[in-house]
Structures are given as structure tokens and as C-alpha cells.
Amino acid sequence: MTDIIRRDPRAEWIARNRLHPLHAVMQAAHTVKEARWMGPNGVIRKSPHAALGFIGPNGIRRIDRSGAQQGGTTRRLGQSQETQLPLHRVDEPAFIIAVVPDMVGGRLSSHDRDLLGLAHHLAGQEGAVLAVVFGEHKETGFDTAGVDRLLQLSGHEYDGYSPEQRVLALRAVESQFLPRHWLLPDSRTGGGELGRRLAAALHERPATRVWQVKDGVCIGRAGSGSEDLTRAVPRLILASAECAEPVSETRHDAIEVMLGEGNTLRSLPRLEDLGPVAVDPALIPMAEAEFILSGGNGVQDWDLFHRAAQTLGATEGASRVAVDDGHMPRHRQVGATGTWVTARVYLAIGISGAVQHLQGIGACDKVIAVNLNAGCDMIKRADLSVIADSSAVLEALIRLVEGYRAGDWKDVA
């Protein structure tokens, strides 16, 4: 649906002309049911939304009090819908390019999207891109990211850290789909390790830290990064971020495929995952902390703020004002003049959002703001904003988390 108002002048004219022979018929067609009904006390009730008035030629609602007239146009949608991208369809793929995205936090990262773009570059028109996803995911945009076939491998054997089981599953994918290329992100979040394990298992020599693939030749960093290695494109590519442009102009099927029965073996794990270890969040460098609780001018009670950071298990950050006022040390300052952070979740308490601060949190995934002023820039940036007093919200949050932890602990015991 577009923004352009489609008018039917004839219908409008008939709607205005009560003597027109078609007036009654067209009104009946446009009258919404349940526009008026008898209430329980015998009073006639009218729905103000369903049938009252009509949209005039200027887009303004007009109400005719004579009780007979209805508009000739239907109500149009306020916002324009997203344009539908052309569908790229591969019904009978000549070959398969297999991609194993990292799926950090259950979603495709920008690195994964670059990799899918590279996969499409390699697949061309005939090949299909197969994405292999382990466990549950929250991603809804596989079609626009460029996934032709989606293989989701879920099951408790893939939960947690299970590289050996995953390599077994990928070997099953190898024997079933015979992909022409395997593409994995050369990242520290799992792709680099899984790709190298897979390469060792398949006896393929991978190209690592690849940043360009062109004309059958790939270039990757070698050694400590001061040299480039140029070679023919191998079957297994571990590509670094920004190796190619992500898919942006087409939509894809993302057809679910399954792994054949009996193909997946269960291995006896030689590595046993005993779960994550509590790390003191204050010791994690702020630039690479995952979850930051940041305070600004709107924080009155700094003891409460520190308590909240401890309870939530968050690394502390601060805006420049808080640092200048002496509430927080200088190395905790977030922003262009402090540290550029890469947190996945950034909880900003009483920060209005100066440009320098917003630059510093540019790489953050989810921003939550608690502020009294609903018009500040931080609220515009945030994914979730709460317009309330920061101290009260922090206290409530501490109570919630403590309650959750206590309940959790009881469940385990």
C-alpha cells in the first residue's frame, strides 16, 4: 500500500447525492456492521470508529450529522509498508554453498550477514545458500539476509559448548548435501573454532582470515597480520568481517530442510561443559564488556547505583558529567572522549544522550534508557525507555533480580 490517496470521485459524488439511484446500495456496501446496536438499557449505541463520518477529499474526517451520509473512500493506512524485494528463487540448485553463522544471542550478526553475502557471490544464479543453525534462534530475517535453504539442528546435545557434536553434525551435512564451499566466520565467538575443527575433521586445508574473494582467488591475512596470502579459493573458507557486501536487494525462500534420519551420530563427549563461571564484572575491560550499567546526571544515589551494578552483574560505566562531578573514575567514562563500548546490552540511567556519548555506544545492540525527560536524544536511540525516577526503578529492579535469584536457587536445591 502506498501513500498516494486513491480516490473514487464517482463514489464520493454518489455518496453526496442522496437522490442518486445507487446511493442506498453504495452506502450499504460501505457501512460497517455493528455500527449501531441496542444497549442493555434500551439506548441506541453508536460505534464512533466503525461508521461515524467519512474521510473528505483532503484526508480530513468529516462527520455528517444528518445521519444518512457515509464517505466514498475507505480509511487509508497511516504509514507506508515496506517495499517487497524481488524474490530470488532456486528450485533445483546445481550446487550448495554451506554457511554456518555464529548466531550470537540467537540472531544473525553483521559478520554473519557479510558471510551470507559472500556465499551468494559464490553461489551465483544456480547455486543455493544453505545456512546451518544450531539450537533455537530468534532471527526472523533469514529471507532478506539471503538464506535459500535453512537447516536447523536442535536438540539438547547441541546445547552449551558442544564443538565435537557440532562437527559430527556438520560431517553429516557434508555427506548429505556435498556443498561446493563451506563458509564460516573467522570470529572468536565460535565460528573460528568450529571452522578449524571442521577443517581438521574433513582434511581440508582452509583459507583463514579471508577478506576478499574475487575471480577464484582469495586473499587472507597471514602471520600476525602484516602479510597477505593470495591463493586459489579452497573448499573451506574462514572469512573475517566485511569480507563481502551483505545481501540487500533480494528476498530468498529460506526453505526448511532436514538432515536425513540416522545421519547424526552421537559422540561420547571428551569435553564436558560445566557451565559459565562467574567473573567479577568490574575486572572485565569496559570496551569488551557484554552488559554495561551506565549512570549520568540523573543518578542521585550512587551507592544504590553501585549496588544495582553488583546485583545485575553489570560492568559500570558513566557519562562525562558523572565523571566530571567525581562520582565515577575517569576510566569508566563512555563516549567519544572515553571508551567506545561494544556491549550487547547497555542500560543507561539518567543519561540524556550527548552526541559524544551516543557515538561511544554506537556499536551497542540493545539500549535501555531510564530517564525523566521523554524528549532527550537517548530515548530516541533506546530500544526500551522508561520515563520514571531512576532511584525508584533501580530499587525495583534490584528487588526483582534478587527475587529471581532466590527463586532460582530454591528450584535448584
Place this chain on the structure above:
Amino acid sequence: MADVSLEVITLVSVGAHPTSGRARRAEQDARAVELGLHLAGNRLQLLHAGNPYEEALRGYLGMGIPALHVLEQPKGADALPVLVDYLREASVQVVLTGTQAETGEGSGMLPYLLAEALGWPLVVGLAEVETIEGGSAQVLQALPRGQRRRLRVRLPFVASVDNAAPVARQSAFGPARRGQIEVQEVEVVDDILLSESTLQPSRPRPKRLKVIKAKTAADRFRAATAKASGDGGQILRDVTPEAGAEAIFKLLREEGVIR
């Protein structure tokens, strides 16, 4: 916590200084040696495959280890088969390596291929060994963003060490001079990679351009003048602090940051 009965071997390589390119002890390998010294004390064995007369190798001896074993190979030879043969005979329980070499291909594949060839489990990004008892070890693995994960792994195992491992001690000149380098002649297996591909000084990577794919002039204008702010998230007004905290808590739980 040096363990008297534990046999640990650390594989070392010759590194390159990031700025000058001069040969030095490799950063991650030195950390692996440090970790090995924590585990086995002076009984730590060092193994290198390559040129035994390289002066930078003495940097490892200077960390307090009396001897370094070298499998002599020319430049460009494949180190994997000779290392596998040596480790099969060596009856070690823990093999420590760096994550990737600082010179040559530096693909980081060596620990993976070693583990595959030996049939041993592999721990990637070993940060700390907590306990070793009853044929298995409890170790901490370094994850991105400063996180740690506890693993139990069967002995013997291969482990690679990255920058989360303890910082290597300084190398002392006297022990470095006094240390013995034992040379062993081995069969030379050529690596075919460098005969069919080329190493060049790295080119700076092209910066990604922000391409605006607007079809109409109005869209291009909007893209050029629009503020970088997103489409705006959910805003909760006039809510009690409890309700606001509830919404925040829900999001934090969904993102998995509350543990």
C-alpha cells in the same frame, strides 16, 4: 601448583615483532610456556620444529627452562608430521600451543590438526588449569568479552592458549645463554602451500562505503538528511517504577545477561 607427576610439553615457534618484524619469542607461545611452568614447574618440556640456530629461541630458555628440543627442518617444511611422530613417542599428558603463528601462513590450524592426528581432545583458549585428578582435568576456557567457561577434559589433551592466559614472565639473559638446545634430525616433508600461493606485504583493506540504494530523488534526499537515530523503540510513560523495572528485567532476561 607445580605437579610432580604431570608431563607437559609446550610447542614454541619464532615470532616476529609487530612493528620492526624482528625475530622474537612469540607472544602467545610465551604465555603457553608460562602456563606450562605453572603446571609442571621445571620439568616442562619445550619443542620447536625449524631452525635450531635461531637466536630468538633462547628467549624461551630465559624463562627458566634448562633445555629446548628442536626437530631440525628447513624453512617451508611441514611441521605437522614430525611433531605428531615426536608426541606419539613422548608420553606427555598435556600439549600446550599458541593460537596462531606470527610468521608464515598463521592459519591457526596446528593444534586442531595435532589433536585430530593424535586422537586427543582439544581445548581452545585455555586460560587456567584448575585441577588435574583421576585422568581428567578441570580447566577454565577464555571466551570473548572477558567471560570464562569451566570444562572437564580427559587426559591427554591438546590446548591452545590465547591472550587471556597469564602474561609471560620476562626472559633473563643468563639462563638464556646457559640453556641447552638439543637438535634432532628428522625427515623433511615439504609444504605445498607456498609453492602455489604467494605471501605479500599486507594491503590496507578497503573501507566499506555507505551506499544509498534509493530509487527516487525523495528517498535519496531523506537518506542524506535523516538523523542516524533508529526507528525509536518502545517508550513507557506514566508507569509505576515497578512496572518499568519489570519491563527492563524482561528484556534483560530475553537477552540472557542476567545469570
